[in-house]
Amino acid sequence: xxxxxxxxxxxxxxxxxxxxxxxxxxxxxxxxxxxxxxxxxxxxxxxxxxxxxxxxxxxxxxxxxxxxxxxxxxxxxxxxxxxxxxxxxxxxxxxxxxxxxxxxxxxxxxxxxxxxxxxxxxxxxxxxxxxxxxxxxxxxxxxxxxxxxxxxxxxxxxxxxxxxxxxxxxxxxxxxxxxxxxxxxxxxxxxxxxxxxxxxxxxxxxxxxxxxxxxxxxxxxxxxxxxxxxxxxxxxxxxxxxxxxxxxxxxxxxxxxxxxxxxxxxxxxxxxxxxxxxxxxxxxxxxxxxxxxxxxxxxxxxxxxxxxxxxxxxxxxxxxxxxxx
Amino acid sequence: xxxxxxxxxxxxxxxxxxxxxxxxxxxxxxxxxxxxxxxxxxxxxxxxxxxxxxxxxxxxxxxxxxxxxxxxxxxxxxxxxxxxxxxxxxxxxxxxxxxxxxxxxxxxxxxxxxxxxxxxxxxxxxxxxxxxxxxxxxxxxxxxxxxxxxxxxxxxxxxxxxxxxxxxxxxxxxxxxxxxxxxxxxxxxxxxxxxxxxxxxxxxxxxxxxxxxxxxxxxxxxxxxxxxxxxxxxxxxxxxxxxxxxxxxxxxxxxxxxx
Numbered sequence: 087x088x089x090x091x092x093x094x095x096x097x098x099x100x101x102x103x104x105x106x107x108x109x110x111x112x113x114x115x116x117x118x119x120x121x122x123x124x125x126x127x128x129x130x131x132x133x134x135x136x137x138x139x140x141x142x143x144x145x146x147x148x149x150x151x152x153x154x155x156x157x158x159x160x161x162x163x164x165x166x167x168x169x170x171x172x173x174x175x176x177x178x179x180x181x182x183x184x185x186x187x188x189x190x191x192x193x194x195x196x197x198x199x200x201x202x203x204x205x206x207x208x209x210x211x212x213x214x215x216x217x218x219x220x221x222x223x224x225x226x227x228x229x230x231x232x233x234x235x236x237x238x239x240x241x242x243x244x245x246x247x248x249x250x251x252x253x254x255x256x257x258x259x260x261x262x263x264x265x266x267x268x269x270x271x272x273x274x275x276x277x278x279x280x281x282x283x284x285x286x287x288x289x290x291x292x293x294x295x296x297x298x299x300x301x302x303x304x305x306x307x308x309x310x311x312x313x314x315x316x317x318x319x320x321x322x323x324x325x326x327x328x329x330x331x332x333x334x335x336x337x338x339x340x341x342x343x344x345x346x347x348x349x350x351x352x353x354x355x356x357x358x359x360x361x362x363x364x365x366x367x368x369x370x371x372x373x374x375x376x377x378x379x380x381x382x383x384x385x386x387x388x389x390x391x392x393x394x395x396x397x398x399x400x401x402x403x404x405x406x407x408x409x410x411x
Numbered sequence: 412x413x414x415x416x417x418x419x420x421x422x423x424x425x426x427x428x429x430x431x432x433x434x435x436x437x438x439x440x441x442x443x444x445x446x447x448x449x450x451x452x453x454x455x456x457x458x459x460x461x462x463x464x465x466x467x468x469x470x471x472x473x474x475x476x477x478x479x480x481x482x483x484x485x486x487x488x489x490x491x492x493x494x495x496x497x498x499x500x501x502x503x504x505x506x507x508x509x510x511x512x513x514x515x516x517x518x519x520x521x522x523x524x525x526x527x528x529x530x531x532x533x534x535x536x537x538x539x540x541x542x543x544x545x546x547x548x549x550x551x552x553x554x555x556x557x558x559x560x561x562x563x564x565x566x567x568x569x570x571x572x573x574x575x576x577x578x579x580x581x582x583x584x585x586x587x588x589x590x591x592x593x594x595x596x597x598x599x600x601x602x603x604x605x606x607x608x609x610x611x612x613x614x615x616x617x618x619x620x621x622x623x624x625x626x627x628x629x630x631x632x633x634x635x636x637x638x639x640x641x642x643x644x645x646x647x648x649x650x651x652x653x654x655x656x657x658x659x660x661x662x663x664x665x666x667x668x669x670x
Contacts, residue, residue, distance in 0.1 A: 235470070238501035238520065239423065245521035246429035299424040338449045338472045 090137060093207060097133045100203055101125040104195065123177055124192075125199075128169030132200045135161040154208055158200055166196045218383070233327070243297050258296055265289035272319035280347055280354075281313035283322055287345055290323070294330060301340025302330075308347045315354060317407060318384050324377055325358040325403045333360035333401055341400065352409025362400025374403075381405075415538060417464040419446045420453035420479065421499065422471045430466060430499070430522055437527035450474025454482050462494055464515075464534060469500040476500075477556055478626050480513070484549040484661040489643065492542040495534055513551040546644070549661035556623070556662060565615040568596050570603035577603060582620065585634040585650050586657065587612060589627035599652050622666060624648065624659040638667035 105122035114120040139157045170192070174181040240262055247255035268286045272278050284306055291304040326345060334341050341361035348355045374393060381389040388408040396402040417434070421427035427446050434441055444460050447453035451473035457465055465483075467476035474482065480496055487493050495515035503519065510517035515537050516530045568579040579598060586597040589609040596603045605612075613621070613629055623629050636649045638659070646659040646667055659667065 234502045239426075242429075242501050242520035243423060243425045246425040249429065249432070250425075297423050297425070301422075335470075336472050338451065340472075 093133060093137070094130070096206065097129050097203060098126070100199060101129040104129070104199055108195075120177060124170065124173040127173035127176070128165050128192075128196050129199065129203070131165035131169045131172070132161045132196070132203070135164060136204060154204060158204055162197045162200050163193070165200065166193050169196075239297060240293055247296075254296070258293060261289045261292050265293065269320070269323075275319055277316045278319035279313065280308060280315045280317065283317070283319070284308040284313075284345070284347070287322060287326055290326065291343070291345075298334070298340060301337075302334060303340075303342035304344070305342070306345045312347050312349065312354070317354070318380065321377065321380070321405060322356060322358065325405070328374070328403070329358050329360035329401060333362050337362070349409075350406070354407040354409065356405040356407070357402060359396060359398075359402040360400040361398040362395075414440045414442050415464060415534075416442045416444045416460070416462040417466065418453065418457055418460065418462045418494070419443055419466045420450065420471060420476065421446070421466070421468040422449055423468075424448075426468075426520060433522055433524050433527050434466075437524045438531040441531070450476065450479045454479050454486070457483055457494060458486050461491070463492070463538060464497065465494040466497045466499055469498055477552070480552055481549075481556060481626055481660055481662050484545055484552065485645075487545055489545065493545055493548055495537055496548075497530060497534070510555065513555050545661060546665075550665055552662045553665070564617055565612075568603070568605060570596055570605050572603065579603065581616065582631070582633075584621075585631050585653060587616075587621075587629040597653065622663070624657060624663045624666070626660065628657055630657060635667075640664075640667075 102122065102125075104125040105118060108114065108121040108125065109116055109118045114124070136157045139160065140153065144153060171181050173179075174183075240258075244255055244258055244262070247258060265286060268282065268289070272282070272286070288306050291302075291306065295302050295304060322345065326343065329343050334343065343358070343360045346357050346359075348357075374391065378391055381391060385408060390406040391403065392406075393401065393403040419427055419430055419434075421430060427448075431443055431446060434443065441464070444462055445456045447456055450471040453465070453467065453471070453476075454474060457479070465479075467479055469476040471479075476498055483493065496513070497516045497518060498510055498514045499518050499520060499522065501520040516533055518526055518530060565581055568581060568584060570577045570579060579596060583598050584596055585599065587609055588595040588597065590604070592606070593604045594607055594609045594612055596605055609627065609629060613623055616629065620631055620633060621629050622632055630648060630650065634650045634653075636651045638646055638648050639656075640646050644661075644664070646664040648657040648659060648667070650657065
């Protein structure tokens with residue numbers, strides 16, 4: 087429903103077309119200018135009535151078919167009356183003469199053109215909404231993809247632990263269970279809390295720490311008062327996966343990874359930092375592009391993702407989200 | 412026959428211990444002489460201890476299991492029996508057939524004692540048979556090492572130099588060389604560095620023109636002037652208009668034979 091200027095341009099084109107047709111049909115003594123003034127007066131009145139009626143009744147959302155038909159039923163007669171009055175005043179015609187001369191035909195043209203114009207906007211908005219939904223669905227599918235390497239290697243570790251340390255095996259299985267359950271649940275939700283996201287990361291890193299042994303040190307810091315802050319699900323997971331994959335997994339000595347949440351004014355600042363040693367700078371492009379797309383879809387240009395090398399020679403990714411969603 | 416000796420290369424400590432335990436049960440005579448925590452250590456210890464068998468994890472820091480095999484084919488002394496390779500992986504990213512060609516065996520994690528008993532039987536058979544040549548081992552590795560998924564083909568290499576980005580037409584590149592975290596792009600005009608790892612880049616280069624000749628080098632075949640084979644069977648390339656000679660690993664040496 088945004089883009090009123092763009093809508094105005096389309097309406098202007100439609101009005102010009104109507105004026106040409108009216109002139110050709112001999113309306114208004116064949117004066118194009120007169121017909122153009124009338125068609126614009128009526129056309130723009132329809133646009134304004136529909137735009138503001140819909141915005142008042144369904145703010146921020148596109149109405150259903152019934153809403154559109156209702157708005158049109160209101161807009162057509164009103165615009166015919168108001169538009170004719172406006173144009174006749176502008177041109178110094180008598181309103182009564184103008185209304186009676188065009189009469190029924192002008193009312194019909196108003197109805198047809200109004201319906202046509204509204205249908206154009208409605209279809210475009212529906213298409214845009216469908217596209218947004220499809221993009222959302224694709225993202226969910228991506229999120230739900232659990233990396234097979236992670237899963238199978240974790241299962242292999244579990245198998246090893248079952249034989250040697252049953253209680254450690256049960257702990258790891260519980261972590262995997264929680265992580266899988268939460269990952270799948272979050273992929274179906276629109277919003278998550280920082281508390282949920284961080285506990286997910288704790289499970290994930292806990293599993294990796296068992297697998298990598300002394301090669302991985304990790305820390306997760308979430309101030310208590312931030313735990314209930316909402317955000318789109320699984321924004322941090324790909325950053326942590328990147329740090330592991332490109333920063334630590336390929337490094338012989340391993341290293342440490344730190345995930346932190348903090349505030350800066352109203353903004354939420356989330357950071358994932360690794361100590362590198364691996365090929366931190368390389369290969370993280372695709373994951374970040376995806377994340378940027380998600381941020382743009384959700385926050386427009388109010389969220390930022392910055393990534394670069396840090397003082398340890400590793401990689402730091404910082405996510406800055408606006409305070410009010 | 413003395414007890415066969417084996418090396419295990421696995422970066423995840425629990426999995427390394429589990430493999431060792433399962434092997435002890437499935438093949439009690441086998442002596443595990445070393446457990447390497449990464450690919451580089453595995454290569455070093457293999458060349459030092461010269462065991463008959465190597466169990467190599469695919470995904471490891473340092474060198475991957477496949478890279479260890481490639482380097483092994485180059486570094487192994489001629490005339491002695493190269494180790495039988497068993498690749499171990501948690502998730503089959505490669506076609507099983509390619510592995511069956513290249514390795515004595517290929518097992519999935521978690522490895523069971525029953526599965527390892529089959530491996531033991533197969534390896535005992537191989538150990539009793541005459542050894543395959545190093546060249547045969549190297550050649551069998553090639554399909555695995557070049558099994559990169561085909562990506563979109565690059566037309567230009569975009570190399571950053573300060574605030575500007577140089578657009579280098581792919582066909583003007585003579586050589587790509589892996590250099591620590593970067594890839595060096597060599598043209599007749601000079602060198603540039605990019606951050607894309609060589610392996611990732613290779614998948615995006617036109618395959619009829621660019622060939623990997625070593626773990627760390629991809630050459631433009633049009634730029635190759637000659638290939639020289641020395642007495643030890645090592646192949647080096649000379650490029651037109653470049654001073655350096657480029658070592659070809661044994662795995663890829665077969666690409667440069669006279670017609």
